[in-house]
Amino acid sequence: MSTTDPTTELSTDDGLVLLLRRFPVERAVRSALLLHGGSANSDTFTTPDEGHLVHYLQARGCDVWTLDWRGSNRVAAKPAPASAVFSIDAAARHDLPPALARER
Numbered sequence: 001m002s003t004t005d006p007t008t009e010l011s012t013d014d015g016l017v018l019l020l021r022r023f024p025v026e027r028a029v030r031s032a033l034l035l036h037g038g039s040a041n042s043d044t045f046t047t048p049d050e051g052h053l054v055h056y057l058q059a060r061g062c063d064v065w066t067l068d069w070r071g072s073n074r075v076a077a078k079p080a081p082a083s084a085v086f087s088i089d090a091a092a093r094h095d096l097p098p099a100l101a102r103e104r
Contacts, residue, residue: 042066
């Protein structure tokens with residue numbers, strides 16, 4: 001298993017900056033994008049230090065990506081443009097496309 005790549009900042013078309021992290025494996029057979037619940041953050045998938053979901057997926061050949069989307073306490077704590085809406089629909093419309101494009 002490999003360590004994480006540095007965090008990548010992604011900009012949405014409505015002006016938010018999201019955080020995308022990649023946890024690569026040497027020979028990926030698939031990839032997974034993990035999305036945390038509202039008001040949490042992507043550390044959900046790397047806790048505890050051993051035996052967490054990222055390690056589980058990596059052991060099965062997955063390149064794992066985690067996204068701190070607009071529901072993240074890391075994103076919501078920063079000033080946001082007036083155009084940004086904080087809803088699940090807005091996350092699907094604005095947050096997922098740039099994350100999936102980067103993952104590909």
